[in-house]
Amino acid sequence: MGLDVEMKTAEPAAAPSPLIHLKAAIALIEKGVAKKEMRLMARAIRQMLAVRRRLKASTVSSFLNYALPSGSEALSRLLGFVAKVELGDASMEVDTPPSMAQSSQLSYKQSVLPELESFSYLLVIIFLIDQKHLEDAKVCSSAAIKRLQQFNRRTLDVLAARLYFYYSLSYERTDSLADIRGTLLALHRTATLRHDELGQETLLNLLLRNYLHYNLYDQAEKLRSKTLRSDSHSNQQLCRYLYYLGKIRTIQLEYTDAKECLLQAARKAPSSARGFRIQCTKWAAIVRLLLGEIPERTTFMQQGMRKALLPYFELTNAVRIGDLELFRAVADKNASVFYADKTHNLIVRLRHNVIRTGLRNISISYSRISLRDVASKLHLDSATAVADAESIVTKAIRDGGIDASVDHSKGWMQSKETGDIYSTQEPQQAFHSRIAFCLNTHNEAVKALRFPPDAHKKELESAEKRRERQQQELELAKHIAEEDDDEF
């Protein structure tokens, strides 16, 4: 698909060496397991990704020696992969790898947390993918998935979801996505049974991506519509889901839904995910054209996207003018781009919209025009051009594209007077939908706010205290009153 849907937020690299960062990540994971706090896991992964670009074979292997018990199966396997990379670019190595004796001393402890093991797998897989050792990454990720299937721990979910993602990525890069479909489906089933919502979400997206990679829209839609989706746990996964859903809807000609999904995906995607946003914008532009809307010029002029969107800009221009000749020329000129984006079939569908727009322009400019002139203006060049024009015009009238009527005997098209839109309910409805949108956005924002756990308890305690205090005061008052009585 040529598109990088990775949406990692790249954090500015900090100065200390990667190894220190990774060790800090271990501490986070252990704390996370102890406290059952998922967010710490996610933070550990983020910390690793921050040093991703600076990873070296030596760093990775010393980390592995540190994190995993010596002599364990995982350690020897993972070290094997890293050693291969090291051999590949031995000339570039400057750091001396720590000696075995030293590392075994450093070894963390004898039995290791499954989370730490998964984390090590994840690190090695990412490292292998970055170093372009894709076959090894495939083997390694398959082993990791096998290992994961032996555990049933909720604290693993965050790490597992990431592992699934890289598992699929390594197969996609080696163009063998079809092989893992069965495994992914099995994993999705397991995740559903265990209420691992993040896993479900990730795996569903991976499956959709898997199907769409082979244009299996039918299967993708069937899977999607039969899967229960809970509220999203991760913004990235939600974006991806919306993008895939938008694509499916586009193919099924449900353009209104598709537009909503694609625009939302583009809006929600983090600004660093440029490739993803470009892809969303491309599809959204086509869907809007198919709906008969013209995307604004600014859509195509966004920072850093201008060049990638140029073919689509030209296309929009052709549709806007309603010129079939120009449209054909643009489609031919950029055919290779459209094939690569898999939008070619959609472009073919657009032809009909070009005619429609042209017709609308004619109907606005002329109050009455002969069908012969319509045919020549639309460049309909067949033997029965006038009859063609007539049937096209009648269909446009039926579909509500233009407001006109045709006089067959006299052979002309008569446009109707456009009524005053403000005498209808239209403005009221438009206004309402905008207000509803704003209110909805506000509510979503409130929902998305994160509250620290147990924060409300403090207040509760203080309330208790207050009650205590009030009681004390009450007693005191009573006391005083009694004293008063005594004195009396």
Add this chain to the structure above:
Amino acid sequence: MEAKLQDINHIFQKFQVEYARNSFDNCNNLLSQLKVKLTELPGLPPLFKPSPTAAQELVLARDILEHAVVLSVKMEDQDAFERHFLQLKSYYTDTRGLVPPSEQEYPILGLNLLRLLVQNRIAEFHTELELLPPEAHENACIKHAVELEQSFMEGAYNRVLSARQAVPHETYVYFMDLLAKTVRDEIAGCSEKAYDSLSVTDAKKILMFSSDWELQEYVSEDHPSWEIRGSSVYFQKVKDLAPCKEIPSLQLINQTLGYARELERIV
């Protein structure tokens, strides 16, 4: 396994003889026998068990199903067509690496596209279209269906009808005839909206009827709201989008109360 294959081959030959003679009942009987026999072959989907005869089995089964599809077109049975086609489809998609592609593949895929068009299942039409590789669009059979869909969407019905003369395969004629009916209904729907009235002669020409009587029959059956008065057909217009005279008070109240509630929550 060899024996089974020979057995099937034998029945299939008998089937082909009957098929060439166009005796459909016999064909149907033999076909059900064949389908039962096919279930005994382990090399077929969904098992795909590798064996020395697997490729042979696949080709044979595909051949039989292809005949079944064409047979159902000849018998004008759309449901059977869909069933057989769905069975056949997995041979086209999942056996790409195992056996050489069939010559009948594109004609049959084109036929299926045409069927979806006739049944007005446009979404599925496009889903199927996405599955085809770019080079398939050059094929005459696929191109035919794709161009038909385009003309159909544009409203260039003349082109749809004239395409009947240029069918790429004899089996396509059946669906093209069905398509003509769909087109007539479409034209009727469009005319209703676009014209105030039409002279009977024009209406006949536009709706492709040869006699006044046929036109009357059609109008009374499918469009009872139309009226034939004298030498013209009058279409009853449904008045839509009349400017609203009264204020939709209940709806407005509901909306306003909704805003108040939401604002309360914000402040």
